[in-house]
Each structure stands twice: as structure tokens, then as C-alpha cells.
Amino acid sequence: MNDHISILNNFFMNYLDNLIENNIASDINKKNISLDYISKNKKGHISSNFLLIIKKKIIIDNFDIESDIKTKIKSIEFVDYISVDKGFINIFIKKKYLLNQLIDILNNEKNYPNIKIGNNKNINIEFVSANPTGPIHVAHIRGAVFGDVLTNILKKTGFNITKEYYVNDAGSQIEILGNSLFKRYCQLFNVDIEIDDNEYPGEYLIDIARKLAEKDKDKWIDNNSKERKNYFENYSIKILIECIKDDLKLIGIEFDQFSYESHIVEKNLIEKLFKILEKNNLIYEGVLEKPKSDDSDDWEPRKQLLFKSSKLFDNQDRAFQKSDKSWTYFANDSAYHYDKFLRNYDKLINIWGSDHIGYISRMKSLVYSLSNNENYFNVLTCQIVRLIKNNQIVKMSKREGNFVTLRDLYNSVGKDALRYFMVSTKNETAMDFDLDKVIEKNKDNPVFYCQYAFARASSVINKAKDLNIIYSHEKDKKYLSINYISEKEWDIILKLLAYQYLLLQCSINHEPHRITNYLEDLASLFHTFWNMGNAEKSLRFIDEENINITKTKILWLQCFKVVFKNAFEIIGIEAPENM
């Protein structure tokens, strides 16, 4: 990035380094220096608290930091003028320079925004990973969209991403699944058999059973062999994973890799992992304390293989082995993370539902014992989504298996609304998803509001194209002038130019929701300006009698479209040319 924001940022950092090197100031935490580039109070295009921070750190007498830094900032080529108010440095940028930045965006549209903080580092993002015991439903969707959009952000900022889905196909619930399917299958042949309480009651298993019955007829009915058991388990997983893939595809999510728990088990990674843990004294035979939960009356102390996670980030040690010597879920999951570790990523990111928050510290401990790097493994959590219909919470129960599925939601609200809303609220905040509101076509609905702004902009540009008064080449530059641009438009332009910084923040902090907030602000500025054209003709985009003014306006409008299109791509929604 080579724009006014990053140049000024570098300026402050270098200036500070110089002060310290020359023993003019003592060291400060650079993180405290802020650069406000969408200054709301309009005291400057860019504002900084630099003076406030540095003032007390000046260690030599008679050094007039304020006039010194003012002089140096003024000498930056694109700085128009500066003022200091209440300790804040307010900098105004030459408008000519801002205009040229817009031109740069159009000249390099394909590479915009050009952010390379990732340095092609390889990151593995594991998300969704819903158990293959039923279709994807509402509890998985937020994590799915969050992971997908985060991936897009990281890719746009220079990281290489592998999207991964972990399939738990080895646990006892898979046995239950296979058994549930078998019962449904038998029912098709009028065998008198009921689904038990702890089995899967969902109708989808009847459909799968039907497919199986069509293929195999009644050949398994009286078969209780191991072969039949495996067959039903594998068949149900295979079909359900296909179903999950199809469902995710509905909202534009595709994974690079599916990893299967059963393969991890086959590879014997647990043994290898334990050797490493042994070396580090992190594994031992021991007895856990009685758990603190209410319903732990039947608990009794037993000796088992434990992970010394309390030595790292956890508040207690965790079991690798059940008393019957079989591995716990945590043991297999540890092996899976070891597998990811062996694949040489620079970083692992996991996205989990809030119900797994308590699991983070043990897995963090495990991965840390391999990587010795606290930043290597990162778990992001999504809080629950409540569905609202007719102003009431939609009730769902695990027992009844009546979760609203992804496919249902897709059918009722569509891909764009689903993706936009799932990612527009901070992932750690619980949110309500109002099924009625998200399909409204008015400003209640921010998806629509933003897309409408895009469509309006497109319609103007298309019209300008027809009239041949569009900025299309460097040679058009001579027609443009800063004098044609009103103050309201500069607000929009400054905001547009801040887009890459917004993306940078989203990338660094893993916060997709900031994009939608930004878009809504920008769309609002745009709609306001549009309506000003209703009252004041000179503010309309297209004025055939003033071609140069029109070209100048269309220039920033083209950039507006570039930014919106880019952001829409990241969120994964349509950019409609007309509505």
C-alpha cells in the first residue's frame, strides 16, 4: 500500500524512532499512537494523537516538539495544511492527491486492494465440522459463513488458506446413526421396530433408507453381522456428507479438504503424539478430581491416562483414555490436530460454536505442546443464533430433531440475506435472526440497502457510458478537476480510500462484521448524495451540458462500484447491476 494513510503511518513511526535514537524522547508503546483516517468530526482528513502521547516522554529541555513535527509533516508532498487542536494533529490532504488515488484504483482495478500482509503464509481454517449424523442446520450456519468470509478476507490480504472440514466418523454416535438407519430400513419392509430415544429420529434417515432399499432390496433384513453394521454406518456417512456438501454449496461454501477421524485413527497418530508428550512430561497415569457439575452423583475415581493440560492453559488435566482403555474424543481430536501440525501450516485457525468454549483451553494446551508458539493455534467462537418468526423465538429441540435446516433457511430467505446477516454481527455476540425482516425489500434490510446503492450507481454509470462521458483512460485525466467535487463528495471519497485499511483491520483482528458496517455507512452517504441531486440539479451525477464535471463525478462513482463489488465478493453476495 502506498497511499496517504500508510505513508503518514510510516512517517510517525520513523519520526518516533528518530526521537528515541537521538535521545530526545524515551521509548513509548507504538500501539498507543492512533491514526484516525475517517475522522467524524471533520477537523482533519487524518487525525493523530501523536503529540498527546509523546509530550510527556520528551527528555530534553527546550525541545519544541509541536513546531518540529508540524514542519516535517508540512514537507510531505501531499499534505495541504495541518492544525493542532487540543493536542490532536489534524492533517488535510491535497485534494489533487486524493483525486489521483481514485485514478490509481481504476488503473489497477484488477489488483485492488493491494494488501500483502499475509506474505503468502499458509493458514488452515477448520470450520463447520458438523457431525455427519444429519443435515446442516441453523446452529452450524453462522460458523460456516463466518469461516468462509474470514477466508475471503485473509486471501484478499495475502494469505494462502486451506479450508478444512473434520468429519467425526469414528465415535459411538456413528454406531447409533448406523443403527437408526437400519431401523428405518427395516420399517420399509414392515418390520415392527421403533426408533429409541437416544437414536436419530429425523426424517432424512427415511429417505436414505429408501435409497438403500432400492439398491439392495431386503438383503440386510435379518443380518446382524459386523459387515452389515459397517455397511450401514459407512453408507449413512457417505450420503450425509454428500448432503452436507450440497447444502453448503447452496450458500456458496466449498471446502478444500475433508479430513476423516477414521483415517486419523488408522494412521496411528496417537502413538506418535504420545511419544512427544512423554518426552515433555505431559502425559501420565492418574485420577481426576470429582467434577463440579450437579449431576455427577454416580462419579467414582478411576485411574486413567491423562494429559497434563493444567501445566499449560487449562485449569485441570484431561483424559486421553476411558476406563475401558478406548480413546476419548479428545485423544482422537488431539491426533487430528497433530496431523494438521505435521502438514506444516504457519497457523491453524478453528471456528467453534460457543458450546465448545470450555474445550478451547485443553486443545490450546495440546497444540502448544507441539508448536511452542502461543500464536500458532487460534480458536474463534460463534455465539448462538436465535431464529425469530412473527416476533417469536422459533423453538427447536435436539430430542425431536426439528432443527431448522440450512436448506429450509436458504429456501425462505436466499443466499444473500443469509450470508450477509450471519456475518454482520460480531461473532462473539449472540444474535437474533428475524426471518421476516431479512426478506423485506426496504431499508430495514441492510443487504437490500447496500445492493440497491450498487444498482443505482451501476445504472448511472451505464447511462454515462452510453453518453460516452465516462473516465476510461489516463488521457481522460485532463478533463478532471478537484473544483468539480463538493464537500459531501469528498466525504464519500475519503471513506472509499479508507477501504483497504478497513480490510486490513478485518484481516488482523479476524473481524468480518466490520465490512458490513462500513458498507452501510458508505451506502447511506451515497443515497444521501443521490437525493441531493433531486433538490439541486448541479449535484446530479450526469449533466450533459457539463461533461467534465460529469466525468469527475463518474470517476469516484466508478471507484465506489469497485469497492462495493470487492466487498460483496468477500461477503459472498451478488452485486446486481439493476434491481
Next chain:
RNA sequence: GUGCCCGUAGCUCAGUAGGAUAGAGCACCAGAUUCCUAAUCUGGGGGCCGUGAGUUCGAAUCUCGCCGGGCACGCCA
């Protein structure tokens, strides 16, 4: 009892490396369309940022206590 997350306008939410007078949308009230898409816009009222202390030039933001809500706390995956 312990850990993590959350508490901002009547409602849904922004405000994120501590920064200037805390912002949007909805709802409510009053207005704008011979005109590039009114599916839009303009104006108005509405706040002890859960609460009490602390840190400092400065706190919605950081620390601690309390109150309220959510999630998780066997060898379930």
C-alpha cells in the same frame, strides 16, 4: 462453586491497539418525487454506555468488586 462470552436509545446492533460533542437502522412525529431507480432522502425527540471503585491529561473501551443474561464444566462427541 469454577472458567469463558455478553450487558450501549423502547427494539436490533456499531463503536477493537484508550482520544475530541457516544453513532446507525427500526419504531414514533413532521416533511421531500414534473428530475440519473422515492425499494430513497431530510428534520425532530429519545442515553447514569448494567453498577461501584481504580488506573490517567482522557475510559463505553483497561483493572478489580458486585448485579443481570448466555455457554461450558466426567471416561459425550
